[in-house]
Amino acid sequence: MGRQIYEAVVDGVLVGGVYGLMAVGLTLIFGVLDIINIAQGILVILGAYLSYALSVHLHIDLFLGLLITVPAMFVIGVAIYWAFMRPLRGRERTSMSLLASYAVAIILEGILYWIFSPDYVQLNAWYVTASVRVFGFYLPYIYLFGFVLALVLVLVLYLILYRTRFGRSIRATMQDQTASRLIGIDVNRVAAVTFGIGVAVTAVGGMVYGATSGGFNPNSGYDLISRLLAIIILGGLGSIGGALAAAVFMITLESVVSIWSPNWAIVVFYAALVLVLTIRPSGLFGRREVRLQ
Amino acid sequence: MTPASMMKGPDSLARPGRLQAATAWRAGGALALLAAIAVFPLIFTNALVTTIAVDTLIFVAAAAAWNIFSGYSGYISLGHAVFFGCGAYTVGIGARDWQVNGTAVFALIPLAGLVAVAVAVPFGLVALRVRRHTFVVVTIAVFFIFQLMAFNFSFTGGTTGVAAPFLVWNPSTYNDPFYYLALAIGVATIGLSWLIRGSRFGLQLRAIRDDEDRARGLGVRTMRVKLAAFMISAFVTGLLGGLWFYFITQVLPQSGFDPAFDLSVALMAFLGGLGTVSGPVLGALVLVPAQQYLTEQFTNDYLSQIVLGTLFLGVILLLPRGVIPTGSEKITSWRARRTGQAAAGQDAAGQAAAVIGPDAAASGPAAAPPGEPGAAAGPAGKESAR
Numbered sequence: 134m135g136r137q138i139y140e141a142v143v144d145g146v147l148v149g150g151v152y153g154l155m156a157v158g159l160t161l162i163f164g165v166l167d168i169i170n171i172a173q174g175i176l177v178i179l180g181a182y183l184s185y186a187l188s189v190h191l192h193i194d195l196f197l198g199l200l201i202t203v204p205a206m207f208v209i210g211v212a213i214y215w216a217f218m219r220p221l222r223g224r225e226r227t228s229m230s231l232l233a234s235y236a237v238a239i240i241l242e243g244i245l246y247w248i249f250s251p252d253y254v255q256l257n258a259w260y261v262t263a264s265v266r267v268f269g270f271y272l273p274y275i276y277l278f279g280f281v282l283a284l285v286l287v288l289v290l291y292l293i294l295y296r297t298r299f300g301r302s303i304r305a306t307m308q309d310q311t312a313s314r315l316i317g318i319d320v321n322r323v324a325a326v327t328f329g330i331g332v333a334v335t336a337v338g339g340m341v342y343g344a345t346s347g348g349f350n351p352n353s354g355y356d357l358i359s360r361l362l363a364i365i366i367l368g369g370l371g372s373i374g375g376a377l378a379a380a381v382f383m384i385t386l387e388s389v390v391s392i393w394s395p396n397w398a399i400v401v402f403y404a405a406l407v408l409v410l411t412i413r414p415s416g417l418f419g420r421r422e423v424r425l426q
Numbered sequence: 427m428t429p430a431s432m433m434k435g436p437d438s439l440a441r442p443g444r445l446q447a448a449t450a451w452r453a454g455g456a457l458a459l460l461a462a463i464a465v466f467p468l469i470f471t472n473a474l475v476t477t478i479a480v481d482t483l484i485f486v487a488a489a490a491a492w493n494i495f496s497g498y499s500g501y502i503s504l505g506h507a508v509f510f511g512c513g514a515y516t517v518g519i520g521a522r523d524w525q526v527n528g529t530a531v532f533a534l535i536p537l538a539g540l541v542a543v544a545v546a547v548p549f550g551l552v553a554l555r556v557r558r559h560t561f562v563v564v565t566i567a568v569f570f571i572f573q574l575m576a577f578n579f580s581f582t583g584g585t586t587g588v589a590a591p592f593l594v595w596n597p598s599t600y601n602d603p604f605y606y607l608a609l610a611i612g613v614a615t616i617g618l619s620w621l622i623r624g625s626r627f628g629l630q631l632r633a634i635r636d637d638e639d640r641a642r643g644l645g646v647r648t649m650r651v652k653l654a655a656f657m658i659s660a661f662v663t664g665l666l667g668g669l670w671f672y673f674i675t676q677v678l679p680q681s682g683f684d685p686a687f688d689l690s691v692a693l694m695a696f697l698g699g700l701g702t703v704s705g706p707v708l709g710a711l712v713l714v715p716a717q718q719y720l721t722e723q724f725t726n727d728y729l730s731q732i733v734l735g736t737l738f739l740g741v742i743l744l745l746p747r748g749v750i751p752t753g754s755e756k757i758t759s760w761r762a763r764r765t766g767q768a769a770a771g772q773d774a775a776g777q778a779a780a781v782i783g784p785d786a787a788a789s790g791p792a793a794a795p796p797g798e799p800g801a802a803a804g805p806a807g808k809e810s811a812r
Binding site for chain 2: 217220221235236239240242355359363400403406407410411414416
């Protein structure tokens with residue numbers, strides 16, 4: 134029993150790190166733009182399918198393929214922002230952006246179904262099938278590689294945010310859009326690039342998800358987005374550290390509970406969210422919501 | 427003649443009359459529409475058509491019920507399928523365990539509404555503590571909890587769901603009772619929505635939407651008001667779930683607790699105009715048949731999904747506030763412009779009218795003093811978005 138829990142915790146932490154990366158993208162977009170990108174789930178699946186197409190048709194290694202898919206997803210993100218998010222104005226902007234991004238998700242889902250059919254596929258490579266003995270039990274290499282890559286990318290994001298001039302303008306925009314505009318920050322450009330970065334991480338998340346989830350199809354996007362939403366709310370909207378911590382916590386919790394009952398594990402996942410929010414409405418690391426308007 | 431109409435210059439004498447006429451037109455139009463809807467199944471007897479019609483009416487009522495809570499209070503709920511599914515399962519489990527058969531099953535439908543209310547109280551007490559995005563996500567989370575419970579508990583029948591008792595009815599008129607029941611619920615909900623909108627309760631809800639903290643400061647018991655609206659909305663949605671279950675004759679976890687239900691209802695309200703009485707109704711009347719038509723037209727399901735999503739995006743980008751508010755604003759500004767042009771040729775008083783004209787259009791006719799006939803009679807669809 135103790136051994137099983139130990140395995141579940143290691144597994145949860147490793148997978149949680151990858152979820153953390155995807156959630157950081159989502160929470161970053163929220164922090165800067167005040168938009169919750171419902172399409173994030175299906176974008177992860179799009180990233181997974183891009184990796185799939187590259188590896189099956191062009192025989193490009195999954196990790197090498199990221200050099201193509203990450204910039205591609207960045208461009209897609211910027212395009213979605215310019216075409217559908219930027220024109221939204223006015224008081225209902227927040228709820229409209231939820232709906233607009235949901236519409237984008239529906240369209241993308243339809244396109245993916247059309248191209249790839251609803252059949253489940255899985256990403257394959259030697260490191261997906263081969264296992265390595267770590268922490269006393271066997272685990273496919275991809276779990277380790279994916280976790281390390283996610284960690285590195287979160288670090289890179291952190292450095293961009295806290296050590297570069299552009300990162301400073303992102304943080305300034307997160308704090309106060311009007312003031313940033315006044316001191317000469319091009320808020321529109323910051324918003325577009327942030328949206329791009331937030332979407333670009335889904336290429337990595339999608340690749341790891343596609344290799345570790347044991348098969349995915351366009352419908353998997355719903356499963357992903359509902360988890361990611363729960364994670365960023367639990368961590369506190371707009372809090373990057375919170376998103377990471379919540380991702381690891383939630384996925385580990387789910388992984389541990391699924392020792393007893395895989396069916397109820399996901400219920401515990403959402404119940405934990407509801408429970409935390411009744412005690413702390415702003416999430417674990419969220420700032421207390423200031424008065425709006 | 428009210429002072430306000432005197433201020434508006436030479437044109438003012440015609441104005442109250444025109445408003446009255448507009449109200450009469452609107453009431454007449456609504457009655458004619460209702461009459462047309464009432465005789466609809468007598469003319470179109472094709473089962474395929476009436477099935478779509480029943481679906482449409484269920485969504486008309488569901489969108490109106492959703493709007494009573496989300497439209498008026500500004501709390502966008504994406505968890506109303508919880509109430510729909512609970513209603514469906516209540517009727518299903520009740521009929522199964524108590525061996526209710528035939529038309530007696532309809533007697534269980536009010537119970538479906540009550541169960542939905544019983545669910546709405548704890549759901550609301552938790553979810554209504556948080557606002558905006560967080561509220562939306564909490565409703566989604568609760569929705570998933572319910573769907574997963576329906577999958578995992580044994581009394582819900584797990585993945586096989588619950589089947590309804592068989593109805594030995596004439597197939598040619600099978601849909602009619604469902605049609606009229608859905609119509610009755612729909613009309614009652616729209617009437618309720620209209621009453622609430624004009625009431626003190628409705629005003630409190632809209633005050634919460636505009637500025638919750640200030641509303642509380644002014645003495646609105648915000649939690650109580652929000653929860654009451656949530657419960658009313660849940661009751662109607664639960665009834666519809668029960669009705670829908672007997673119509674479809676089966677409920678599965680993924681069809682009773684369907685994420686598409688949440689989004690369709692929200693989309694209908696947004697398309698027609700959030701927070702207006704007629705907007706969600708219009709949205710449902712347009713969207714449900716359109717969706718069915720698209721599925722029929724494109725044998726490729728995915729293509730119809732893409733087209734639907736594109737339409738959805740188009741509406742959001744082009745008519746961000748919905749058809750009814752945007753449309754009524756266009757009409758009033760067109761009227762004001764016409765009034766302005768007519769007055770411009772006259773004396774200085776006419777000039778003043780032209781200046782006041784667009785101003786009056788901006789605040790909408792609903793802002794007219796209550797003394798003016800027509801203004802108090804029907805705020806439906808007349809008021810611009812806020």
